[in-house]
Amino acid sequence: MCFKFIQCAEHSCNHPSVTKQQIVDCNKRNCRFSGLHNGHTHQCTATCAQRLLPDQSIIMDTLSYPCSRCRGGMNSHAN
Template identity: 60%
Template structure:
């Protein structure tokens, strides 16, 4: 029952590369369209007369991070440090 009441919502995928020090940098971001008429951010949103604020999702779901590349070296910030500082 609870699952039926959940609204579909768009979200952002953020692709990262991660250095051996653990720092990450963004490679690419993209919005994934939920294709729901009840999501204000969707390309399929109902443009007809309706109470959008009451019936439609108004924001993105939390970002979905994906590490797509793991680098075997330190980032420039950490690689430039001496004695760990």
């Protein structure tokens, strides 16, 4: 099934930030997110995948400065 591919940069504070994301097409007719999804009248909810697979993330870059939240002193978020 289709999934979302997320490219990230990792800041010096170890928090990631998304730099790019896109849907990767599985090219299956029985996936409602696919460009090849069955365009004819059918019972889509009964016969086709209705969810994306889990997101796939990869760190593509490292940055020498902290994320905007850490730079602003708002460190109340979880690591």
